[in-house]
Amino acid sequence: MSEALQQEVSTQAPERDDLSNMVDLSSEELFSMEKGELEAFQLKALQRRFGELLPQLKSVRTQAQIANITQINALEDVVPLLFSDSVYKGYPVSLVEKAQFGRLTQWLGGYTTIDLSAADVSHCEGVDSWIDTLDAQTPLRIVHTSGTSGKLSFFPRSTIEIFSYFRNYVKVHEGFRAPGIRLGHPGDERLPWVSPVPRRGRQMRHRCFPLMEEYVVPSPDQLYTLDYEVSADLVSLSGRIRIAQAKGDMSKIALSEAQRVALLQYMADLEKRPADATTFYDAVLEKLAGRRIVAGGYANLLQEISLSGLAKGMRNIFGDGSIGQTGGGNKEGALRPDWLDLVKEFTGIQSWARNYGMSEMVTIMPMGDEGWYHVPPHLIPFLLDPTTGAVLPREGVVTGRLAFYDLLAQTNWGGIISGDKVTIDWDTPSPSGRKGPRVRADITRYSAEVTGEDKITCAATIDQTDDALKALLAAG
């Protein structure tokens, strides 16, 4: 750990504990436990987290009361204590709309062991300034979601979880019983990092950039990203507009002059972002052509960039031994079957690591050679019946709603029920030799499927042709 980070963590946040430090174990150590050994470890660790967090988190106490659970004797005992994924957006939205950030802080205080009582957020006018203020005054590092529901979730992570996530994120290049590349530790090899995503913001990837500057790239100017900020305020406003458009009722949306101007800028940015991502590569290539680098980014974005690069005759742009990592990006079937081949041809990078994670999770699951994501021991997965919520058997090959307890959450409760439809093979040995449960790559969302036909589905973007929106945005 660097001196700067050491200082920050030790003066403000509690020490990283042995469970958080599991991210630093080798892949061989993580994926070699037999089922009995794994479950015994997980039960003990879970009991410990429950014992540590129960007295500190009001939310967990209430949940335990509701579920009438006082102790954990088996892994499944934690299931009634897993939070619904709506918990972190359970605050009254009017607190944001009326800028009552003191009360919002008080609400979030029920979900983190970090003491927020001394934080002064009285001057905050929006979500961005609220999060930034808590960043400055406490070790809390809120991570917000993209707010497709029109309301942002706020995950109360701290510097500890961000660091664990970061280590887990770059760990994907480490080999399993094969040589790989270790990144992110003092003394590790340093490589330029190329990732066409916005640099600034308050989502997990933005939280990682300062750590990448410090631990991964040779110098901070060798972290190549897009020069944008993702504003939580604008993300939530556009989410609200999208929902109102989907419901055909824009009448309750009112914009302040500042919001109007910011939203126009945001929409203009959204429009030119794909083009920027392409020119981004042109600029990057001036400095990095033929050099060994790490490339990242969402799969759909990489596909688009590769298509336009290949059309311009650009191929094999990076040097030998470059590596890439990607994930997500196929929400609306945007990916062509041959997307990875295109990306390989354009970048020249043959080795692409894939991860499965989500905002709700600190742990990241790496994909093995055989195309399944491997669940490390610090994540205790469960599959639930999508309608009844009952726990499905933890053996054989089972499909259900993914729920989990994440032991890497040290300052907040790690138990969440996700909206992902996931198939887990609990027992079959993996061809790569990794042990433990593994997740099939065909992950989808449950929401639409379970909640029926007449619920609102959100298109990815605001409908800019909407007359009501045009009227709202018109100067005046």
Next chain:
Amino acid sequence: MPTFKVPLIIRGEIIEDYDVEFENRGMTGHLFSTPSVKKYINKLVAKSPVILEDLYRISFDEICDYLDELKSRLDLDTNVYWREAFEVACLSSNLSRGVLEAIFRNSPSALARENVRQIAEARIGIDYLEGWVRTSLRDGRAIEVRAVGSRAVHVIAGNVPVVPITTLLRNAMTRSDAIVKTPSNDPVTMGAIARTMIEMAPDHPLTRHLSVAYWKGGDEEVEEAIYRPQHIERIVAWGGFASIKHITKYLQPGIDLIPLEPKFSTTLIGKEALADDATMRDVARRAAADMGGFDQEACSNARVMFLESGTDDEGIAAANKFGQLVFEAVQNLPLSTSGGPLRFDPVLKGELESLSHQDDFYRVFTDWPRVERTGAVIVSQFPEQVDFPGLLYGRVANIVPLDNIEDALDSFSAATKAAGVFPDDLRTRLRDKGALMGGQNFIPVGYAIVGSGGAAPSDGIEPERRMCRWAVDLRADPQVNPGPWMHSEEIAEILARRA
């Protein structure tokens, strides 16, 4: 393997060539099979409105006789089709068995002769349905107006199985031809009525003007073939924003949409309800019926309830007490009114759990181990509703404390169906503004699920009148009424004669 069969019924003919399977939305994993509508489109659509002629050879009295007889035959104890529909509904609907039994036993009474007459008279006027109604104009001309039927597709809702009876009644009363597109969560009830009609009077014009079909909503091949002006004049569409929005793409001159969109109902309770313990308990019982009746599956159910308790500590304490009383009263409702939902939305359960973590903002009154059956009452601890009003189902309501009950009108919109109000004089005071704000139906607290029994406009519109085509016969006599072909001296002569 299909769990049950749903015949296609086309104007008195039962088609049982089952070759497609669908999933019943209510019953997880249950399938039903039905004939492919695509194969029968040509038969299903009425190529000319002239087919309605036979309905004009019978009198309104005969229509009443027919419906009255049908009412007697829709008997749960003797009618196998009606019984089967009930049993399937017990599995596929989200209503409890007791509530469904009450609906299947009581809803046919809407077809009683006197009730049909009352509704027809109140909604349209029987004279207009039976013949041409003359109005004299002041210049000596006259107009004669008649309400004639139309060819309509009814895209019906399946949440509460009273919609099939309402649909049949509207179709018969207006002498129309109905193609009823049944919903996947209730594909059988309408068919059970049609089969009873076929058994009762196979050749009667009313029997010959009801078709019942299931196709998957949004199946463009089927819908493009049916929704054409040469085949239909009206689409009566129940359903969500998305499904109605989808239907609007078939609209063109010649086809009118009668939208019965999703609605939300609410309750406004004045401070008088908190005057003393007995009144509080009484109003809580009535509010519980508005919220829990029909297991809160109907659009007339209360979901967000505003209470003029005040928002200081004392007011919030009173709201909490009232919330507890409403929760208890819901548990004590007669089983024929409410028994608790069969399936509880896990997303709502998650929301309830997260609210329970934050007692600064919300108090949740429930029996946690049985929450999916008992439902819950959420009392906001500040004057705002929860952020998920659209999820309030399964006997879950949100009580919102207010300093001034009139502030509740701010929440009204075009989607506000019923507003239960207590006490009565508050209703009189608020209804003008409430109606302007979008409120459609003002009722005494406790009577939400009873409604008007069809005697009043629905959803702010008059579907029965809109189902009719309003034909006008203008009467004029050239001896009395000058015409545009006449020159001024001829006109002067006529006017002089009239004077």
